[in-house]
Amino acid sequence: MLLGLLVLAPLAAPGYVLSYDMVAVPDQALLPSSIGLSSALPRAVPLDAVVAVADSVVPGAVLQRLVLGAIVVGGALGAASALPSRSPWPRLVAASVYGWNAYLAERLVLGHWPVLIAYAALPWLLVAARRMRAGRPGAGAAGVVLVGAASVTATGGIIATVLFATQALVPGGTRRRSRRLLPVLAAVALQAPWVVPGVFRPGSAVSDAAGVEAFATRADMPWGLPGSVATLGGVWNAAVVPDSRAAVSSALLSAVVVVLAAAGLRELARRVGRAEVMALGGLAAAGIVLAIAGAVPAGEAAVQWLVTHVPGSGLIRDGQKFLAWYAPLLALAAASGAAALARAVGDTRARTGTRAAPTMRAEPTGRAGPAVLIVAALLPVAALPDLAWGAAGRLTPVEYPAEWSQVRTALAQTPGDGDLVVLPFQPFRSFPWTDGRTVLDPAPRFLRIETVVPDTLPVGGTVVPGEDERAARVGAALRGPEPLAGLAAAGVGWVAVHRDTPGTVPTAVTSGAEPVELTGRLDLYRVPGTVEPWTEIPSARPVVLADIVFLVIVVGASVDLVRIACLGRRRSLRSPVS
């Protein structure tokens, strides 16, 4: 909890946190594109639908705080829960390593909160799979619900499902493996909401090779790529790397955590079982391989071939995000290593020779033991002090200008056909009211209307082409001699123009379109003439069916969880022992 407060304290201020891909708005609309009925790749599907439904119950600003709080606190608590230990001190180390590291810091600033939902779910999934193997009722349902929460985007779904499946099917346990298969199959089926629109989407789902180099893992600390990856860093975007990562002192402190983890593997195997550690190690290795694949020549060629030939493989071009699979092993092993060290140097009372369970092995009981573990728990914070206070102020909330609400109201009240395009036609903005921070344009979500969003990304001097043919067509129209005719032909009936962010706006658009609401900060125009409807989107029937499958599985698992909880409560009330 303390770690969470340290990280998220700035969120006590009103407003919305906007940082790179992290966008939150007051009241997001549920639109066809929210479930993937759009020409774009389903990158935020079903995330946008879930947010749209949730923020009709909870205000968007509150929802964002709840989710970020759940990520930062929930992940740390999960790691603490996943380490069998009678003493709270080793659990504290696990929580600290998992809840305070470069992966969390960099992905938070980059705004990849859906990936971080999966990250926070991983240790809980470890616990659920462990209980499932032991035949505990409700464990499978809990795992399915967790995978459902993590599967609001493709990457999160893959990260959570693969870990849950590998851990659920680990050999051993009291419940037969065939009986553990059903929750795993349910977890796989939960991926339908983003898989189905991707499959039924007109046009190709392969990506451009330029993205592999642009999104490759890169060194973010003094010890190069190996050191970066070993310490959970190495995100491709240097602008989101905490300053402390450049310090040798920080690298040394992070290295101590890795050394503790290496030394603690055997101890961890004693605590959770060799099979679980082997499975977790295999997955961690897979994550590391995916992370470095795009950054080394041979791997880069292989990843380039994959993303340009296999539809959907663009998911692996930012391979560093799969280091999430390595994080639970690092946290649990480091905590186990610290516990073993504490036992060795401290005043302990080993209980070997008794019939105690592995989880009850000697824990540090003197004063020196906990001291060692407290120091170990402080190491991640000492190595990365600039994760505190909203990543050194980079997660400070901001308020939307009043003009944005004016435009949204005008858009809702003015008759007209077609979708929206926001100019300058580029995905990222730098507003003065966000202190110049780079942010994915919030206008498409804020204005509650279907929007054609450019998916061509300028990254470090390279332009990575997108996959959305409609966006490419709109871009070509805007560069052409008759942009308004081109927009109308592409189904665009509205144009919003930012006046306080870098980029160019074709004068032919603003001079030829009908002004609807001109605020000087965000202006709204209507495209004159007949606007052709855009029909090249996935078929609605299979997409809606996929969402129904998702809902049925999540609701069914949730009901099962509640039922088992109620049964357990009734049994405990009937119990004569109190």
Added chain:
Amino acid sequence: MGNFGGVVAAIVGVVLAGLTVVTAVNVTQSERSDAGEVSQEELIDYDQR
């Protein structure tokens, strides 16, 4: 043995404390350039290195 362990623990503690202080000083002294310098004509780069 107990004394030796205590001495080693003290040395490790001092080293870790020193590294912590150095890291903290490094962070407070670093200056991050912000995007305020981006010109109106320039595309906003996803990666502002």
